[in-house]
Amino acid sequence: MGRLASAGATVLDGGSTTVAGRPVAGWPDPLEWQGDRPDDPERIFSFAELPDGDVEFESAEQALILWFEELDQRPGIVMVHQNGLAQGLARHVSEELPGDPLTILTGHDHEQQINRYDDVVVVDAGSSGAGGIFGLGTEEAGVATLHFSGEGLRAVDMIQIDPISGAARAERIVLEDEDACDKDLLICHDEGEDD
Numbered sequence: 001m002g003r004l005a006s007a008g009a010t011v012l013d014g015g016s017t018t019v020a021g022r023p024v025a026g027w028p029d030p031l032e033w034q035g036d037r038p039d040d041p042e043r044i045f046s047f048a049e050l051p052d053g054d055v056e057f058e059s060a061e062q063a064l065i066l067w068f069e070e071l072d073q074r075p076g077i078v079m080v081h082q083n084g085l086a087q088g089l090a091r092h093v094s095e096e097l098p099g100d101p102l103t104i105l106t107g108h109d110h111e112q113q114i115n116r117y118d119d120v121v122v123v124d125a126g127s128s129g130a131g132g133i134f135g136l137g138t139e140e141a142g143v144a145t146l147h148f149s150g151e152g153l154r155a156v157d158m159i160q161i162d163p164i165s166g167a168a169r170a171e172r173i174v175l176e177d178e179d180a181c182d183k184d185l186l187i188c189h190d191e192g193e194d195d
Contacts, residue, residue, distance in 0.1 A: 001032070012079060014067065022076040022148070027067060029081040029108075030060045046108075047084070061088040068093070074100060076152065083109045083124055090120045091189070101152025112142045112158055114173055114186045121153050121175060126160065158185050 005011045012026020033043050047053040047060070064085050068078065080086040086106035093102055094117035101119040112126030126142020140160040147155040153175060161168040173186050181188035 001028075016071065016073070016075055019077070023073055024077040024079065025068075025071060025075040026079040027064050027081075027085075030056075030063075030085075031082070047082075057084065061085055064089055065092050069097070075102070076100065077103045077105065079105045081106065081108050083107065083111075083122075086122050086124075087115060090115065090117045090122045094118045094120045094189075103146065103153045110139065110142075112144075112160060112185060114156055114158070114175075115189065116175060116181075116186065117189045119152065121156075123153075123156055125158070 001011050001013060010017050012024065013028045014026070016023060016025040018024065031044055031047070033040075035043065044050060047057040050056050060082070061084075064080065065088070068089060078086075078089070080089060083106045086104045090102075090104055098119065102121070104120065104122045106122055106124050107126075107128075109124065110127035111124060113124050115122040115124075123144050123146065125144035127139050128141055128143075140162050143159040143161070145157040145159070146153060147157070155172055155174045157170055157172050159168060159170040171183070171185060173183055174180055175186075180186050
């Protein structure tokens with residue numbers, strides 16, 4: 001993150017900015033590796049690898065929710081690397097802080113999907129090649145393009161590309177469509193439903 005920031009990239013390490021007129025906030029990954037070598041065998045990738053992973057996850061989820069609640073301005077978009085944390089924030093905002101629509105951009109699990117909790121939508125574009133050499137031929141690169149209207153996220157184009165052949169496929173998910181929840185890539189969570 002430090003290298004990105006020193007190269008001029010905007011790093012949302014708990015902060016916020018505006019993109020195309022929409023307030024965007026970013027939560028830092030609590031498991032971000034701080035070491036020099038990304039292939040270090042001591043590197044932790046998920047909460048399940050920690051001795052008290054469930055406790056650590058719950059603590060991180062509560063810290064994320066508190067951070068969101070204390071923001072000066074409610075953002076229209078939030079970036080959260082850990083998908084599990086993003087889902088927890090989405091449930092909380094949908095149940096406890098309903099209001100303006102919220103889009104949460106997430107990843108980490110390399111699974112392309114959209115989760116909708118009323119006016120809160122979590123978009124996971126899939127993998128962008130983080131599987132490295134071991135993912136070649138088995139893992140497609142995922143891209144999501146977002147289409148907003150005045151009311152929030154209107155549609156998402158989910159694109160998958162085979163990095164070897166270049167073959168690609170795309171599907172547009174229109175969130176306002178009554179049949180959208182019947183799509184494979186969209187999971188709709190009804191109000192009050194347990195996950």
